[in-house]
Amino acid sequence: MPLVLISGYPSSGKTTRALQLKDFFESKIASKIASETSDARVSKLKVHLINDQSLGVSRSVYHTAKAEKDARAEEYSAVKRLLSRDDIVISDGPNYIKGFRYQLYCEAKAVQTPNCVVHIGTPAEKCREINTKLLADKEKDGGYEEEDFENLIFRYEEPNGMTRWDSPLFTVLDEDETPPCDQIWEALVGSDGKAKVVRPNQATVLKPATEQNYLYELDKTTSDIIAQITTYQKDHPGEGGGEVTVSEATTSISLPAMPMTLPQLQRIRRQFITLNRQHNFSKSRIKEVFIDYLNSQFLQQ
Structure with a gap:
């Protein structure tokens, strides 16, 4: 409850x-x-x-x-x-x-x-x-x-x-x-006592991966997004924060106040891939889910 x-x-x-x-x-x-x-x-x-x-x-x-x-x-x-x-x-x-x-x-x-x-x-x-x-x-x-x-x-x-x-x-x-x-x-709880429906985060729902090339797309998409973040930080040296817009994604990446190093970003990426290797949200959702995961991790920095 x-x-x-x-x-x-x-x-x-x-x-x-x-x-x-x-x-x-x-x-x-x-x-x-x-x-x-x-x-x-x-x-x-x-x-x-x-x-x-x-x-x-x-x-x-x-x-x-x-x-x-x-x-x-x-x-x-x-x-x-x-x-x-x-x-x-x-x-x-x-x-x-x-x-x-x-x-x-x-x-x-x-x-x-x-x-x-x-x-x-x-x-x-x-x-x-x-x-x-x-x-x-x-x-x-x-x-x-x-x-x-x-x-x-x-x-x-x-x-x-x-x-x-x-x-x-x-x-x-x-x-x-x-x-x-x-x-x-x-x-x-609700006035009638009926339980509120709460759905777990997409990134933590275990589902079998059935789409072809799912793991390839998972690796490529997350790698591309990490590359965009590092490029943004190189273009804004010494600056913290900022928004990184990813094409065809409805949510932007909110960077933390302290710039992220490449090893830190790669560690978060590996964690995400490990969590979702056996999951199956459609390939078209990988960007959105990874961006959401990045934002949640950056909040803790």
Whole structure:
């Protein structure tokens, strides 16, 4: 069942909102079970809340890159372990890196379950005031060290509802008493309890390759696209980012801020070929699927 990603500035009230959602979901499931028209699918749902407290992670992990990366990997593993069609997983954390949100979005798609992002829209200045009070209260371990707090604010990548991994996006303002719980339930479970249909990514669907010359086209098309990227980067030396347009493709390639080296591009290409050697989307779709795969990999750079 669904994955709910909570995202927001440090000390913005993410855990408060996550607990409100958890209570609402559990109440909704209980009422469905008690009703005469109980939905068997909904009645099997369980709600899980994952956050630093449940994982035993201290907020001091945000002081070093390695400790933060390890903590993020622990959150990722916990979410992946619990995701299923009979579980609602609420991931309560900063989730401030768009590449990390994309990874969790892919995990949800892999098990064909819906997901959404709940953005806690408390202004940075209000978060700063709250964090200062939490740090001053020695009986509570709820504040971030000032340096870590400012670093997280600076690095925060706000969710964008126009991107598929941040959609549907629900924003909860500081003055809102509760999140839009009914709308979130509707988006993820449906008012009638019918499961939302989620299709896995084309690049991860296993199908037998039946078209003639499929492997040849797979190798040639991906090689040509890598050549276009390297040519673009040579024509724009020292520049990061940019859009590479591929002929007969509806989607362009969005390059990362840091220029990609040829070995990096070839490694991504080999990964894609390995994933899709035994797959069968038509040869005419290779360009589109490879471009989509490149964009997803570049987001993580």
